[in-house]
Amino acid sequence: KAGVTQTPRYLIKTRGQQVTLSCSPISGHRSVSWYQQTPGQGLQFLFEYFSETQRNKGNFPGRFSGRQFSNSRSEMNVSTLELGDSALYLCASSFGGFNQPQHFGDGTRLSIL
Amino acid sequence: DQQVKQNSPSLSVQEGRISILNCDYTNSMFDYFLWYKKYPAEGPTFLISISSIKDKNEDGRFTVFLNKSAKHLSLHIVPSQPGDSAVYFCAASRNTGNQFYFGTGTSLTVIP
Numbered sequence: 001k002a003g004v005t006q007t008p009r010y011l012i013k014t015r016g017q018q019v020t021l022s023c024s025p026i027s028g029h030r031s032v033s034w035y036q037q038t039p040g041q042g043l044q045f046l047f048e049y050f051s052e053t054q055r056n057k058g059n060f061p062g063r064f065s066g067r068q069f070s071n072s073r074s075e076m077n078v079s080t081l082e083l084g085d086s087a088l089y090l091c092a093s094s095f096g097g098f099n100q101p102q103h104f105g106d107g108t109r110l111s112i113l
Numbered sequence: 114d115q116q117v118k119q120n121s122p123s124l125s126v127q128e129g130r131i132s133i134l135n136c137d138y139t140n141s142m143f144d145y146f147l148w149y150k151k152y153p154a155e156g157p158t159f160l161i162s163i164s165s166i167k168d169k170n171e172d173g174r175f176t177v178f179l180n181k182s183a184k185h186l187s188l189h190i191v192p193s194q195p196g197d198s199a200v201y202f203c204a205a206s207r208n209t210g211n212q213f214y215f216g217t218g219t220s221l222t223v224i225p
Binding site for chain 2: 004006031033035040041042043044045048050055056058090092094096097098099101102103104105106107
């Protein structure tokens with residue numbers, strides 16, 4: 001069974017640019033969540049999509065946005081990149097019900113120069 | 114506001130001994146708790162979970178204990194193996210949503 005696939009694995013951008021990250025969930029999973037991981041901060045929740053609708057949102061500025069397609073694939077977009085956006089961005093999928101574990105992809109390492 | 118805390122950034126244990134990783138939380142509404150293991154350059158891998166209606170859950174060498182009154186959970190690994198060396202994250206969620214709150218992780222080193 002294929003796991004969660006994130007593309008690209010690595011990305012280098014400069015300040016002010018925008019970036020789009022992609023996530024393909026495990027087959028059958030309808031929920032996709034995005035997290036930002038920085039050193040010492042653990043995983044910070046960005047947002048969750050379920051059936052093409054944003055169901056939960058963390059405390060990140062509006063420069064961070066996402067969407068989900070009818071096949072449950074999801075994209076995350078960050079506009080006007082800042083140096084502080086350098087991080088590992090992780091995507092996780094689940095069936096979407098409560099009290100079910102999320103399964104993670106290997107992440108996209110975003111570096112801002 | 115860090116609602117899930119792992120106060121030990123690192124832990125070293127001899128192979129064959131018990132590893133105990135600890136996690137504290139502040140939100141009494143959390144009712145589902147999980148542990149993940151993360152190797153470098155990989156995403157977190159789900160290990161084990163526990164619902165708030167239980168105080169213990171076992172899966173092979175891994176056991177999670179939940180103390181709701183103390184808002185504390187722990188992961189026991191017995192016996193510890195060198196392959197267990199990784200960063201361990203605890204996470205929690207409420208039954209009203211699918212949003213997970215993660216701790217900052219504990220780096221476990223199992224010494225052969």
